[in-house]
Amino acid sequence: xxxxxxxxxGGAKLVQGLRHEVPPDDLTVIxxxxxxxxxxxxxxxxxxxxxxxxxxxxxxxxxxxGVENDSFRCLERMxxxxxxxxxxxxxxxxxxxxxxxxLLRSGEPLSAxxxxxAAKLGVRARVLPMSDDRVATMLDTTHGTLNFQEYFVxxxxxxxxRAVRFEGADHARPAAGVVESIKTADAVILAPxxxxxxxxxxxxxxxxxxxxxxxxxxVAAVSPIVGGNAVSGPAGLLMKRKGWPSTIAGVAQAxxxxxxxxxxxxxxxxxxxxxxxxxxHVLCANTIMKSLEDKQELARFTLHAALxxxxxxx
Amino acid sequence: xxxxxxxxxGGAKLVQGLRHEVPPDDLTVIxxxxxxxxxxxxxxxxxxxxxxxxxxxxxxxxxxxGVENDSFRCLERMxxxxxxxxxxxxxxxxxxxxxxxxLLRSGEPLSAxxxxxAAKLGVRARVLPMSDDRVATMLDTTHGTLNFQEYFVxxxxxxxxRAVRFEGADHARPAAGVVESIKTADAVILAPxxxxxxxxxxxxxxxxxxxxxxxxxxVAAVSPIVGGNAVSGPAGLLMKRKGWPSTIAGVAQAxxxxxxxxxxxxxxxxxxxxxxxxxxHVLCANTIMKSLEDKQELARFTLHAALxxxxxxx
Numbered sequence: 128x129x130x131x132x133x134x135x136x137g138g139a140k141l142v143q144g145l146r147h148e149v150p151p152d153d154l155t156v157i158x159x160x161x162x163x164x165x166x167x168x169x170x171x172x173x174x175x176x177x178x179x180x181x182x183x184x185x186x187x188x189x190x191x192x193g194v195e196n197d198s199f200r201c202l203e204r205m206x207x208x209x210x211x212x213x214x215x216x217x218x219x220x221x222x223x224x225x226x227x228x229x230l231l232r233s234g235e236p237l238s239a240x241x242x243x244x245a246a247k248l249g250v251r252a253r254v255l256p257m258s259d260d261r262v263a264t265m266l267d268t269t270h271g272t273l274n275f276q277e278y279f280v281x282x283x284x285x286x287x288x289r290a291v292r293f294e295g296a297d298h299a300r301p302a303a304g305v306v307e308s309i310k311t312a313d314a315v316i317l318a319p320x321x322x323x324x325x326x327x328x329x330x331x332x333x334x335x336x337x338x339x340x341x342x343x344x345x346v347a348a349v350s351p352i353v354g355g356n357a358v359s360g361p362a363g364l365l366m367k368r369k370g371w372p373s374t375i376a377g378v379a380q381a382x383x384x385x386x387x388x389x390x391x392x393x394x395x396x397x398x399x400x401x402x403x404x405x406x407x408h409v410l411c412a413n414t415i416m417k418s419l420e421d422k423q424e425l426a427r428f429t430l431h432a433a434l435x436x437x438x439x440x441x
Numbered sequence: 442x443x444x445x446x447x448x449x450x451g452g453a454k455l456v457q458g459l460r461h462e463v464p465p466d467d468l469t470v471i472x473x474x475x476x477x478x479x480x481x482x483x484x485x486x487x488x489x490x491x492x493x494x495x496x497x498x499x500x501x502x503x504x505x506x507g508v509e510n511d512s513f514r515c516l517e518r519m520x521x522x523x524x525x526x527x528x529x530x531x532x533x534x535x536x537x538x539x540x541x542x543x544l545l546r547s548g549e550p551l552s553a554x555x556x557x558x559a560a561k562l563g564v565r566a567r568v569l570p571m572s573d574d575r576v577a578t579m580l581d582t583t584h585g586t587l588n589f590q591e592y593f594v595x596x597x598x599x600x601x602x603r604a605v606r607f608e609g610a611d612h613a614r615p616a617a618g619v620v621e622s623i624k625t626a627d628a629v630i631l632a633p634x635x636x637x638x639x640x641x642x643x644x645x646x647x648x649x650x651x652x653x654x655x656x657x658x659x660v661a662a663v664s665p666i667v668g669g670n671a672v673s674g675p676a677g678l679l680m681k682r683k684g685w686p687s688t689i690a691g692v693a694q695a696x697x698x699x700x701x702x703x704x705x706x707x708x709x710x711x712x713x714x715x716x717x718x719x720x721x722h723v724l725c726a727n728t729i730m731k732s733l734e735d736k737q738e739l740a741r742f743t744l745h746a747a748l749x750x751x752x753x754x755x
Contacts, residue, residue: 167539168482168546200512204536208561210543218532225481229524232482247522260535 128408129430130312130344134159134325135177136191136359137351138318140416143181144426145316146425151251155308156182157335159320160237160256161264161293161328162275166214167205169224172229173255173276174325176223183248194219198426202326213281219423238302253304257329260299264328265292275324282376284361288368301338309338317348319358319414322381323365339385345436347388349414349429350378353393358415374398379407390414390429408436443744444626444658448639449475449491450505451665452632452674454730457495459595461733465565469622470496471649473634474551474570475578475607475642476589480528481519483538484545487590490537497562508533522720527595552616567618571643574613578642579606589638598675602682606636610645615652623652628690628747631662633672633728636695637679646664653699659750661702663728663743664692669706672729688712693721702750704728704743722750734748 129149133142134154142156159174173192180194187195197217205213216224223244230240236259244343245254264275268286279283309315320326330336339346355374356362363373371377375391375398382389389407391399392414399409410432416422443463447456447470453455456470473488487506490584492506494500501509509533520526537558544554550573559568578589592598600669634640644650653660668686671677677687685691689705689712696703703721705713706728713723724746730736 168543169539198512200515200532201515201535201539202637204533205539208540208558209535210536210540218512218514218535219518221515221532221535222522222524225483225515225519226522226524229482244522 128153128308128312130155130157130315132157132310132315132329133174134162134320134324135174135180136349137175138174138319138320138325139186139191140351140422141316141318141426141429142178143419144187144416144422144424145430146182146252147255147423149431151182154252155304155312156252157257157305157308157329158254158256159325159328160258162279162326163261163263164214164276165276166216166224166276167171167210170220171214171216171224171230172227172237172241172256173432176220179223179241179245179250180246180256182245182252182254184248185248187421191390193217194230195348199206214276219420222267236294236302238303238304253308255304255308257305257335258299259333260295262299262328262332263294264324265294266290267292279360284364288361288365291327291365291368293328293331296328297333299332301332301334302356306315306334306338308340309314309335309344311343312344314430314437315339315342315344316429316433319349319351321351321357321360321362321365322378323362323369327380336385345387346382347386347429347433348378348386349425349437350389350391350395351394352378353392353414359384375409376402388432390425390432398432442467442622442626443467444469444471444622444629445632446471446629446640446643447488447492447584447632448634449488450634451508451730452488452634453491453495453500453505454736455630455632455663455740456492457500457733458730458738459744460496460566461737464745467497468566469618469626470566470568471619471622471643472568472570472661473639474572475576475595475638477575477577478528478588478590480538481524483535483542485530486541486551486555486570487527487536489568490534492568493537493555493559493562493564495723496559496564496568507531513526525695528590549703550616552618567622569616569618569622571616571619571649571730572613572646573616574609575611576613576642576646578638580604580610581606588690593674598678602679607642607645607677610642611647613646615648620648620652623649623656623658626656626658628744628751629653629656629658629660630743630747631660631696633663633665635665635671635674635676635679636685636692637676638684640695650699659701659747660696660699660742661704661747661750662692662696662700663739664689664703664705664709666692667706667728689723690716693719693725702746704739704746711731725728
């Protein structure tokens with residue numbers, strides 16, 4: 128069993144690759160829900176949706192989020208009604224949130240709802256929210272306290288962040304299957320997602336970080352930082368705020384208590400040498416995933432490296 | 442001030458005509474909310490929406506409900522997710538329900554929400570729900586107890602009805618402005634809507650029927666029954682169940698305690714003579730509204746007849 132921990136954008140790209148490299152019954156994806164948002168009264172789980180759409184081969188490649196060939200007529204009309212419109216939901220995408228919200232209101236936990244949506248989408252890989260309990264990534268900024276979507280989408284991450292908190296994390300329990308799948312995995316892969324706001328919330332749920340520390344499976348991460356900057360988004364700035372350099376060394380530091388293998392971009396080969404001197408197993412690959420071929424190659428490379436590390440670890 | 446009591450389909454047609462005959466500031470439309478439904482977790486008010494769209498010149502003429510040029514992509518997707526799909530909401534229409542539901546959840550009464558939606562749609566006529574309190578038209582049928590939409594849309598009114606009830610009506614209060622507008626109107630017009638399930642719920646709200654009985658304004662009704670049958674829908678059958686014939690005499694009977702004037706179709710001229718013998722003021726016109734011209738002509742005819750009756754009544 129291959130277990131992936133992931134957020135949305137960059138992680139979804141790797142998952143798109145992995146879906147071609149791992150039989151679906153052998154793939155478990157544990158997804159960040161810290162940036163879930165109540166939008167128009169609906170429960171939106173952006174990262175879960177990106178992963179579901181990626182695994183269903185319905186993710187918009189053009190946008191990197193939402194359903195391919197979606198339209199935005201309802202959104203335009205909401206704007207016309209003076210309703211908030213800075214968070215874009217497509218007409219097809221909307222059905223996911225309407226269905227999820229209806230199922231949650233009927234009393235099902237998010238993990239069961241996610242499994243049901245996955246089944247309807249024809250997704251056979253197991254997609255697990257990190258927790259069925261509500262954890263909200265909140266950012267204390269110079270413009271007040273914002274939830275993740277307010278910070279990331281509304282403010283386009285152009286406000287200065289003083290601190291990142293995961294509200295509710297202290298009392299959250301990992302969703303059923305999360306800890307077990309990490310413990311019994313053949314390999315665990317941390318997708319190239321933001322270490323602070325995508326992987327961070329997952330690690331903040333009590334029990335998950337411990338499972339990563341104690342699993343016999345090799346734990347590999349693909350660096351979302353290339354050449355000292357995030358491939359996309361504010362990972363670099365947020366890492367600095369946490370006291371980690373916005374380099375592959377910072378990524379290694381974020382995961383230092385459980386990481387066995389770091390896959391970094393070819394561009395970072397010099398920094399990779401330094402990291403190796405510190406004893407970490409570091410491999411270089413092309414980590415910029417433009418084409419489906421790039422995604423598959425990186426997925427294959429990471430998977431093989433992780434499975435080989437298993438031999439070394441045990 | 443002209444006050445109209447109405448349901449959706451047939452009533453919306455007359456309102457489309459009236460909007461060309463009455464200055465918007467002189468028009469108040471009191472709308473049935475007995476067939477409101479909770480659908481996909483959203484508060485849908487089908488009759489209010491038909492009236493708002495009619496007044497905004499956005500009502501689909503082809504369908505008779507919903508927004509013109511709407512699409513149904515979200516609905517198709519809900520079906521794909523195994524969610525109920527027998528009640529059709531278009532992608533543009535959906536925004537009305539999302540906005541309404543959000544505003545209701547923020548604590549605004551339905552009348553204020555309706556006023557806000559009307560303003561956004563550029564509707565200057567006053568559109569009032571019959572009540573801010575929940576009244577639900579329930580039908581006891583051979584297939585169990587159904588709400589109005591289950592009966593009308595899901596079962597296509599093909600089940601036998603034993604009784605019609607208006608749940609919550611006993612304790613409902615008329616929305617602000619409803620009783621006052623009837624009391625101070627120059628004329629009150631009951632649209633050619635189903636007397637049992639469209640006008641019936643309005644009359645079941647304590648205080649509204651009394652206001653109609655005691656207003657100085659003439660009260661006119663346009664018959665939804667032509668030649669012994671409803672122009673559309675199950676009005677005939679439901680009237681029989683109430684003990685009223687499904688004729689213009691039945692319509693007169695439904696409204697007998699307050700009706701001053703009944704407008705019936707030319708086809709019913711013989712029956713009209715009989716009714717006149719009973720002392721009711723009855724006028725014949727073309728009541729089948731196919732074109733906008735038909736709608737305007739019937740609106741104009743009814744309006745003038747009602748205003749003339751004012752002289753007779755006072």
